[in-house]
Amino acid sequence: LSSALLLCAWLALPRPVSADAFSDKLSSVRRDLHAHPELANRETRTMGAIAAYLKAAGITDVRTGVAKTGVVATIHGAGKAAAVALRAPIDAFPVDEKPGRPYGSTTPKVSHACGHDALTAMLLGAAELLNAERDKLPGDVRLVFQPAEEGAPEGEEGGAPLMMKEKAFDGVATVFALHVDETLPVGQAGLAPFAVYAGADTLKIVVNGKAAHGATPWKGSDAIAVAAQVVTALQQLPSRQMDISDPIVLTLGTIQGGTRPNGVAAQVTMTGTLRTYSPAARKRMLERTAKLAKGVAESLGAQADVSWSDGIPPVVNAAGMADEYRPVLEKELGASNVKTMAAMPFADDFSVVSESIPSLYFQLGIRNEAKGITAGTHTPDFDVDEASIPLGAKLLAKLAERRLQQ
Ligand SMILES: [Zn+2]
Ligand SMILES: [Zn+2]
Numbered sequence: 001l002s003s004a005l006l007l008c009a010w011l012a013l014p015r016p017v018s019a020d021a022f023s024d025k026l027s028s029v030r031r032d033l034h035a036h037p038e039l040a041n042r043e044t045r046t047m048g049a050i051a052a053y054l055k056a057a058g059i060t061d062v063r064t065g066v067a068k069t070g071v072v073a074t075i076h077g078a079g080k081a082a083a084v085a086l087r088a089p090i091d092a093f094p095v096d097e098k099p100g101r102p103y104g105s106t107t108p109k110v111s112h113a114c115g116h117d118a119l120t121a122m123l124l125g126a127a128e129l130l131n132a133e134r135d136k137l138p139g140d141v142r143l144v145f146q147p148a149e150e151g152a153p154e155g156e157e158g159g160a161p162l163m164m165k166e167k168a169f170d171g172v173a174t175v176f177a178l179h180v181d182e183t184l185p186v187g188q189a190g191l192a193p194f195a196v197y198a199g200a201d202t203l204k205i206v207v208n209g210k211a212a213h214g215a216t217p218w219k220g221s222d223a224i225a226v227a228a229q230v231v232t233a234l235q236q237l238p239s240r241q242m243d244i245s246d247p248i249v250l251t252l253g254t255i256q257g258g259t260r261p262n263g264v265a266a267q268v269t270m271t272g273t274l275r276t277y278s279p280a281a282r283k284r285m286l287e288r289t290a291k292l293a294k295g296v297a298e299s300l301g302a303q304a305d306v307s308w309s310d311g312i313p314p315v316v317n318a319a320g321m322a323d324e325y326r327p328v329l330e331k332e333l334g335a336s337n338v339k340t341m342a343a344m345p346f347a348d349d350f351s352v353v354s355e356s357i358p359s360l361y362f363q364l365g366i367r368n369e370a371k372g373i374t375a376g377t378h379t380p381d382f383d384v385d386e387a388s389i390p391l392g393a394k395l396l397a398k399l400a401e402r403r404l405q406q
Pocket of ligand 2: 114115149179
């Protein structure tokens with residue numbers, strides 16, 4: 001009896017978890033999520049696994065069902081410093097992964113091909129590290145596990161916009177987020193000084209003229225001739241009216257109109273895409289494109305309707321934040337392992353967060369050529385070197401601590 005009591009007392013003693021045990025624990029969480037991937041707005045099992053981990057780690061303020069299948073938890077610090085949020089996406093991607101992994105996806109046509117399993121494990125690890133020292137934290141840390149980063153199913157709301165709408169980030173002064181990056185070896189991080197990912201918007205222009213016989217164009221209004229002028233004039237925007245230091249791309253990808261060789265076309269529809277690297281350039285282009293197309297059409301006796309859809313702003317690091325927090329990453333990884341990154345043509349709906357709350361978004365290396373881990377995200381071969389997971393956890397925790405201490 002006494003030895004059993006002693007054993008119980010010994011088991012109940014708090015003791016530091018070894019780095020290896022912590023890494024193993026995070027790997028097994030990641031492998032569990034990897035084996036059970038769930039698509040956007042359907043992450044119910046994932047949500048349960050996240051909440052269970054947080055509660056087991058001693059975090060009591062855990063809300064599930066935020067933005068449908070998201071989890072928002074708060075570690076309550078001892079002080080009154082403005083809250084910091086850490087964010088990770090949790091959804092999987094609709095692609096079959098290459099078979100043969102011991103922790104392979106058990107769901108056909110769905111896999112964690114964007115590494116959100118690893119990002120979720122990193123944030124869980126950060127939560128555990130931060131919670132262990134909550135008595136010393138000068139403020140609260142909000143942990144935001146976001147569903148549907150890859151886009152909500154047709155007709156449903158979701159992702160970061162719904163998280164914002166459901167106030168997941170309310171009261172937060174600063175947000176840190178990251179993504180795995182297969183171009184960087186494990187042990188390295190990448191920081192973009194300003195724009196991280198481009199913004200993308202889909203453009204539709206409908207030019208309405210008036211039908212007439214092709215032999216008497218003056219009796220109508222030729223939508224094709226007007227559309228040609230609109231196309232040409234639009235290229236004046238990037239080349240003549242936008243700051244060269246803030247590049248933009250405007251591409252018209254389709255143009256359709258007219259029905260007969262000998263008829264004046266009444267209508268032309270054009271669609272295109274706009275890519276921007278700053279909120280200012282995006283705003284300017286959205287306004288100017290409409291103004292110019294309408295003005296040109298009107299001056300030629302037609303009308304242009306301009307509409308934008310599927311808009312996603314650029315992911316932008318708040319001014320100065322990359323420089324300010326670079327030393328935190330350098331301290332953990334070594335100065336030579338923190339690379340300066342150029343803006344990339346990918347997208348993350350985190351842009352709706354970085355648009356309204358000062359944020360820092362960085363890349364974390366997961367590449368390991370010796371292990372054959374080199375594939376890009378969204379491909380069947382994609383995998384991560386799990387050594388990146390405890391690193392990501394530590395970096396997130398250190399960034400939050402540093403911000404709270406300011
Ligand atoms: Zn993705
Ligand atoms: Zn992703």
